[in-house]
Amino acid sequence: xxxxxxxFLDLPIIAKYRNDVLTLDSGRAVTRGHPLGAMGLLAxxxxxxxxxxxxxxxxxxxxxxxxxxxRGETFAKLLYLAPSSKLDNSQLPELIEHLSKQAGEWKALxxxxxxxxxxxxxxxxxxxxxxxxxxxRLWDVTQIQKTESTISKEWxxxxxxxxxxVQNLHYQIxxxxxxxxxxxxxxxxxxxxxxxxxxxxxxxxMYGVMLTPLIHPAEENATEKIISLIKNVSNGNRKIYLNVRxxxxxxxxxxxxxxxxxxxxxxxMVKHLxxxxxxxxxxxxxxxxxxxxxxxxxxxxxxx
Numbered sequence: 001x002x003x004x005x006x007x008f009l010d011l012p013i014i015a016k017y018r019n020d021v022l023t024l025d026s027g028r029a030v031t032r033g034h035p036l037g038a039m040g041l042l043a044x045x046x047x048x049x050x051x052x053x054x055x056x057x058x059x060x061x062x063x064x065x066x067x068x069x070x071r072g073e074t075f076a077k078l079l080y081l082a083p084s085s086k087l088d089n090s091q092l093p094e095l096i097e098h099l100s101k102q103a104g105e106w107k108a109l110x111x112x113x114x115x116x117x118x119x120x121x122x123x124x125x126x127x128x129x130x131x132x133x134x135x136x137r138l139w140d141v142t143q144i145q146k147t148e149s150t151i152s153k154e155w156x157x158x159x160x161x162x163x164x165x166v167q168n169l170h171y172q173i174x175x176x177x178x179x180x181x182x183x184x185x186x187x188x189x190x191x192x193x194x195x196x197x198x199x200x201x202x203x204x205x206m207y208g209v210m211l212t213p214l215i216h217p218a219e220e221n222a223t224e225k226i227i228s229l230i231k232n233v234s235n236g237n238r239k240i241y242l243n244v245r246x247x248x249x250x251x252x253x254x255x256x257x258x259x260x261x262x263x264x265x266x267x268x269m270v271k272h273l274x275x276x277x278x279x280x281x282x283x284x285x286x287x288x289x290x291x292x293x294x295x296x297x298x299x300x301x302x303x304x
Contacts, residue, residue, distance in 0.1 A: 006053035020083035031205030035080040056095040067099040076103035078113040096128040111271040130269040135246040140261040165196040208239040
């Protein structure tokens with residue numbers, strides 16, 4: 001199956017598939033909308049973005065796919081596959097592999113995809129080298145902000161001085177096995193609680209706001225802290241979502257009691273990339289004519 005970069009001559013195909021897309025980046029979908037909509041297509045024009053799309057020309061179906069990377073991050077994310085009604089195509093893993101190769105060109109170490117656990121694209125992702133490393137669920141908490149309650153000042157915007165405390169919280173909550181895939185936050189983004197024991201990363205766009213919390217299970221008054229966090233978000237009539245990963249599932253009963261609406265559970269999958277080291281350095285070796293004195297070990301006698 002020939003695969004090439006998407007270009008403007010493919011606009012008729014994009015228009016045909018725009019309502020038949022499988023989104024693999026949930027946060028971007030709920031905050032910035034349709035990946036093949038007008039706003040999504042404008043993003044390709046920005047040369048500062050690491051955003052790539054490809055088309056695979058099959059015998060009877062053309063497959064589209066997109067991938068995105070944020071500069072400075074160690075991972076890229078599969079953005080979408082289309083058409084969603086034809087993704088049982090046996091050539092789909094080849095397209096996914098092609099997109100992953102582009103992530104390697106951006107020097108990403110991993111590629112991440114988020115997909116409903118019952119989706120039939122699962123086998124294709126596994127064939128392309130992806131495996132599940134976590135689960136997540138998006139909770140619509142918009143209605144919580146509309147409840148009558150005073151806005152608490154316990155949460156504030158993260159400052160550079162807070163980064164060490166936020167990183168320490170990350171290391172306590174996120175399993176150590178996941179640290180290479182989910183590195184500790186190093187940017188001034190999100191909200192932090194005044195006691196520095198609760199943190200929430202924020203992703204926002206014209207369609208919505210998504211919060212990804214890190215709250216220690218030993219914390220008390222989790223309900224009040226979640227309410228105050230949501231009320232500190234300036235959403236401008238946009239929807240607000242809380243992204244709860246599998247290592248924070250103890251928050252789900254709290255959100256359910258608050259009346260939040262849960263999406264279907266998603267698998268968070270990762271593909272590890274091998275990056276070529278181009279700037280290699282020679283290692284000094286021992287000359288062939290040099291003699292090497294073998295080490296000797298003597299037994300220590302100990303008086304009993």
